[in-house]
Amino acid sequence: MPLRIGVPQFPGSCDEVDALLAAGHVGDAELLWHRDRDLKGVDAIVVPGGFSYGDYLRAGAIAGLSPVMDAIAAFAKDGGPVLGICNGFQVLCAAGLLPGALLQNADRRFVLRQVELSVETTDTDWTSAAEPGQLLSIPAKHQSGRWWAPSELHAEIADQEQIVFRYAAGGNFNGSLDDVAGVCNEGRNVVGLMPHPEHAVDPLTGSTDGLVLFRSLLQGATNV
């Protein structure tokens, strides 16, 4: 049985097709509707980028309350692998599944830039196929990607090695605390990051460095 990966679509999602396409490199990809609680028995979830519900109020805030996110929270609690990309990261933070918050970029502008990410830990469901310290060339594109957490929380997740990705030296364009580009939960099955690994899966469109996140799923699957 191939791996089955679900991608929830909210009104205002933009990168769901890109996520489906990337997931299709390692398994069968399936769209999930925001009003449904049914995750169709998928093995993993990718919460895609975009501007769910227009990002009105705060990025990710309203999507975090949708029925599909209820189901995803339960799935995550049971140890199911969940990846949040960009707006998906914001949604997972807003829903309390990941630590910290994503604030407006320090220069207030939307920026698209190819960035280098360093893999800070391979002990997660989404980085197990990577090498520790591996540099990934992946595009980032967002207006509210400045990760922030109060100092106690920051110290705690740093201590627990929950910082999964950092912007490589000089690449922190949005002003994130401690150069953090991605974090995971305590269970290490839920990972979120601002840059877009699903946009780095094809040499024609720039880079294949993002595939390693999706391949990590396969590694997890074979270990089970």
Add this chain to the structure above:
Amino acid sequence: MSEHPTLPAPRDLPAGAVPEGDAPGLENAKALGLTASEYDLVVQKLGREPVQVELAMFSLMWSEHCSYKHSKKLLGTLPTEGPAIVLGPGENAGAVDVGDGWTVAFKVESHNHPSAVEPFQGAATGVGGILRDIFALGARPIAVLDALRFGEVDTDEVDASGAPVGEPGDTAGTRRSKFLLDGAVRGIGHYGNSIGVPNIGGDVYFEGPYETNCLVNAMALGLVREERLIRSAATGVGNVVVLFGAATGADGIGGASVLASAELGEDDASKRPTVQVGDPFEESKLVECSLELLELDLLVSLQDLGAAGLTSAASEMASKGEVGLDLDVALVPRRMEGLQPFEVMVSESQERMLCVVTPDKVDEVIAITDKWDVHGTAIAVVTDTGSFRIFDGDALVGDMPIPALVDDCPLYDIYPEKPTESIYPAPPRRIADGLDAGAALLALLGSSNVADRRPLFEQYDSIVQSRTVRRPGQTDAAVLMVPGPASRFSVGGGDAAGAGHPAVAPEAGAAPTGAAGEPATGADGGTGDARDAAAAGKPISGVGVAIDGSGRRVAADPYVGTIWNVLECAANLACVGAEPLGLTNNLNFGNPEKPHIAWQLTEAVRGLGDACRAVGSPVVGGNVSLYNEGTTGPIYPTPVVGMVGKVPDVSVTAPVGFAADGDLVAIAGSFSPQLALSEIAKLEGGAIPDGLPAWDLERTAAAIAAVRDTVREGALSSCHDIAEGGLVTALAESVLAGGVGATIELSPFAQDDADGRASLFGEAPGGFVVSGPAEALATLAERTAVTVIGTVGGGTLGVRCGEQALELPLADLDAAHAALGRLFA
């Protein structure tokens, strides 16, 4: 499902029934922009004076914006037919065949006056409007490009010796231009980024005449199976018209006629309340809903609401179907209380669509609109009366023959007359006379028309939808995979792309570890998408897209300058191996009732037609924006052209940047540069010349085709069109994009160019800087003129030509080139 009990039905009216209310009369008609003779014609068509709703609707439909009354005759001279044309002018957008049953729909449109008043919302709603034109055809929007024109943002002025003139720093004019630029860029980014359509390119120029009348032209592309293209004609008496999307408010009431036909004066702030506000979130739901309705085959026709709102959308649907409509404004969902019937009819509230549905499908259509939270409401019914009858509940408030509204606006001749002297002042001088070549190059690279565009395009998402093979700045034209693998997952592709959202099978050999045993399968096959093509070893096809339109050269010579713009667009396409399929244009001009503007417009359209025929790119549609005049006079005449070309193999395109040490550098093509009108002449305060030398159009077009053919063979390491700033600027751009230097030596080749300056800094169409191994250049030389001028390598750009010599490290070039960053700090 049985007929809905409450659907709008054709009304029975007693013979001779006339609409309620008084006639506002001639003076009000004039205030709304109608002339006395136009008003008389309306009276004649109706057999009585128009009542309020009718007058409001006629004033919009007979405005320049809707009727093209000063340009329609000219536009009829443009070539509109070609082998790739699927849909020519007349529908919401044109469309070309890109192979395997797929078509690309595209169109450019202006939102100049709204942007000059409120740049953020004006530009944002400009993007929203052009996207609606695309998905109104049933096409999924796959890209946006934009052409922007603002006043000067460079500041300090000098005299011929280089001594400062006047106060240094910003003036009221440069401050306004920066404000407009910042607002327009944020607005375009806000709308396009939020809706998930990549912004893949564009151009921007800064010239004095745009200071109080900036130009914001947006172009969009959409992808659709040919059999899925839907027209806008309302047909089938008894069919129901459903409005869906945003509720109607007071946005832009009178906007189309008042804003688009009056020259902007100092008091433009007072026009602020009529500006429309865009909501990209609403539009993204509208896209998905519209495409799902089409996927389920629920619609007879579809139309977007743009300028002139319901009035224009509904009457044009009825006109194309040769039917009548009974519309009840009381059924139109409102965002605010107290709107009059005429206000509902002319409101320009954004993010609304209109569709015609057979009665048995209305419930299903409304259920789909509810799924996407863009709730549909049946507001009108198709009739056999040939009249557009407007009701407010039971009251008849308007009754107009559809042809009178749509077709009977008088068309006007314009009276061209070439001015005896240039109507544009010389630009302010920025550099001293006779700067050495190195200093002149650095000044050019740092000038706003030449500096790196990255600070702008970084604010746009150029990669969403996973079709973008070449991002802005990498190549002279953007390259998209079409249909691209993403089409498999997108509603709107039709059956061949797989209805709904089918899963794909794991790709062959995707994972070196852990994925063993996953067989490679071709999924559902036959879609012509990248995965299948790659699996079959076939090249992945796509399109190249560019948009161009310098106004300064058109100001110098409307005929030759317009040809130049088209050639530049074709040259940009050639760099990615794209052969033109079709072209869309936006003619931005001043007041055509003035003889010199009429002359510019007439000559430009003549040039556009000749150039389109020469490069084999018919016109699929476009837009005309007239009366672009600010407080200091007319804008530069600015015909913006957007061209789409076929790329047989998207993996074979030539980048701007030099790639390999030891590659030879050459000038290729048919290139006869001159200094008059060049960017260096502008920096030296040079007046706009009266006329440009003509060149052999056929030969230049052939040179462009030769470069394209050679790029397609994959032998060239780089290819870059020589444009603003001339040869030396193109060399610097290739050096910077590639991150590697070059050593160049050549003899002056421009006419009357003893010192080499015109060869290095002069401008003309048809020239390319190419690099590659000797064999590649030899192949190109069999097809067009090639002069080898140097080699790639090192960390500096060194150039010698006649008396000109420069040697500059990459870091210095880069620092100068990054000048635009300060505008967005």
Add this chain to the structure above:
Amino acid sequence: MPHVRILIRPKAGILDPQGTAVEQALPQLGFEGVSNVRIGRLVELDAADATEVAAICDQLLANPLIEDYEIQVDGAALAS
């Protein structure tokens, strides 16, 4: 029905780029001596039960991690 105004602002110490931008622009316009500019948002609503508003803020309108809020019912501040 009580009319409720909710003032939401970034917590002290969190970089507020909008506030910083405004603060930097003011001297250019000749307004000297302005500091600590913070930009938040105002939510107005009519609530049948004003005592629920704090919960609404915690769960949706504000992110307690990064934002403070202040509730005013019919013009009077409500201790939160």
